[in-house]
Amino acid sequence: NAGVTQTPKFQVLKTGQSMTLQCAQDMNHEYMSWYRQDPGMGLRLIHYSVGAGITDQGEVPNGYNVSRSTTEDFPLRLLSAAPSQTSVYFCASSYVRAGVTYEQYFGPGTRLTVT
């Protein structure tokens, strides 16, 4: 299994540009999440999905959109990039057992710089 994969690894955007960060998992996990991590800080939840067709907001959803058309893929769209969105973005997947989620499997991250 490849686990959780993310593309691209690095990206530089100009203010106002839009782009999509890709995330895929091959473990048939129900849950997928997007986090951002700013320097010296913990991860903050942006959006998450509990299954195909179902998404919801996390702590910091503004400026981002998500969709989940398949179990495997969970892309994150930046609508109009701003310097405040400069960060490292991590995608994670996890499966639910008996109402209690088990560990999250994280991707390698995408380092985004907005100038």
Place this chain on the structure above:
Amino acid sequence: LAKTTQPISMDSYEGQEVNITCSHNNIATNDYITWYQQFPSQGPRFIIQGYKTKVTNEVASLFIPADRKSSTLSLPRVSLSDTAVYYCLVGERADSWGKLQFGAGTQVVVTP
């Protein structure tokens, strides 16, 4: 959702045991406690998870007292490769997923 508090940093020498305590005073009855490890430029990696008392796996032990308001991750005989940031996370449940909060974590530095 339970907020967690951990020490910002801890230093250790190779071969010593490292214990990191996390406070989670508002933990809910059905919350589990999970610890993750993160190396620079990598995503976090699951270390251990528990609900009460003691859990042990091949890399760590997790001690949870009866009141569950804190937990302690124990790393036995650390090596240089254990230098990383360690996060305590509470509440990875289906009905509270949107409120998950990673704290700032504990930077552990192991020196020879």
